[in-house]
Amino acid sequence: MKNHTPLNTLHTLACAALLALPATTLRAQDTPDTASLAATKAGRYYIVTRPDLRKCAAPLCGGVYVKAVNQALTLCADNRWQRECRVASLDTSAVGWSDATAATFKKDFDAAQALARGTLRNDEVAGGRSPVLQLSEGWAGQAGSKPTGSFYAFKNSGIVCIAAPCPSVTQTRLNGGGSSNIAEVDLAASGADKAAVEAGLQALNEGSLLAAGTHRAVTGPAGRDVGFVASEFYLAVPADKP
Numbered sequence: 124m125k126n127h128t129p130l131n132t133l134h135t136l137a138c139a140a141l142l143a144l145p146a147t148t149l150r151a152q153d154t155p156d157t158a159s160l161a162a163t164k165a166g167r168y169y170i171v172t173r174p175d176l177r178k179c180a181a182p183l184c185g186g187v188y189v190k191a192v193n194q195a196l197t198l199c200a201d202n203r204w205q206r207e208c209r210v211a212s213l214d215t216s217a218v219g220w221s222d223a224t225a226a227t228f229k230k231d232f233d234a235a236q237a238l239a240r241g242t243l244r245n246d247e248v249a250g251g252r253s254p255v256l257q258l259s260e261g262w263a264g265q266a267g268s269k270p271t272g273s274f275y276a277f278k279n280s281g282i283v284c285i286a287a288p289c290p291s292v293t294q295t296r297l298n299g300g301g302s303s304n305i306a307e308v309d310l311a312a313s314g315a316d317k318a319a320v321e322a323g324l325q326a327l328n329e330g331s332l333l334a335a336g337t338h339r340a341v342t343g344p345a346g347r348d349v350g351f352v353a354s355e356f357y358l359a360v361p362a363d364k365p
Contacts, residue, residue: 166242166259167191168274168297168333171235172207182211182253187233189256192274192335193298200243200254208243214257219362228261228360235269238262238333238357262333262357265323266315270335270355277351278330280304288341288348297333306341306348308334313353323356333357 169189177184188207191197199208213232215225231237240260245252264270273296280293288306295302310323313336326332334356341350 166240168238168240169197169256170238170270171232174233175209182248183251186211186254189239191298192238193296193300198243200245201252209254210243210256211253212255213239214241214255215261216257218258218261218360220261220360221363224360224363228263231263232261236264236267237360238264238274261360263360264355264357265319266313266355268314268355272335272337272354274298274333274335275351277308277327277332277334279328284345286345287343288345288350290348292327292351294351305338305351307350308332309350309352310334310356312336313355315356322358326358331359 168191170192171187172190173188175184175186175188187210189197189210190207196204196206197208199205200210213225213229215228220228228237232239238261239256239258240262241256241258244255244257246255247253275294275296277295278293280291282290282304284291290304290306292305292308293302294305294308308327310320313334315323323332323334334351334353336351336353336355339350339352341348
């Protein structure tokens, strides 16, 4: 067992720098330049912003608008940068879902209660083009809460300490931004029930948890570190068994 009490110098300095930043600075870091966005276009994470309620024939109207999480601009299927992009349909053929699972996910996704990872493309249809989101992953929200803050993936860092706070969780910012270790993730703050929170913590240990939220300072016998307070968290929607 490794003894991380006190925390090593580099980790202490990194935590102190993060804790010293005002909230506005942390939010500003959630908007990388467009060159960074272009470099990571494939396999991005999207969330629905609103339905398309225009009155015209589908698929030229209808569907939903989406945005890449943690980004001010999203590269749409027509290769233009926009604050949001219309998606007429989801292509779930690559994720191994049954029709029932795909329908349930679409219902949740359209209600902004799920995240989709994939790529945007335009399909040729009668009279024009239809934007499609081709999924590589689907993630279901667990609390039914409106996500606020920034979106991260979490996993066990493998670090074991004899005193708290301990940098036992690795967070990776979705859609780019790097990784760092933090002390804890508070899933109960999202309002999810006990069973969902327990499932979320198990998923974290297995390296398959996404969450939206904000950071806060945590203290203990080992000093100060950074924790994460979830406003919503997401579990992977697995492929259906054949």
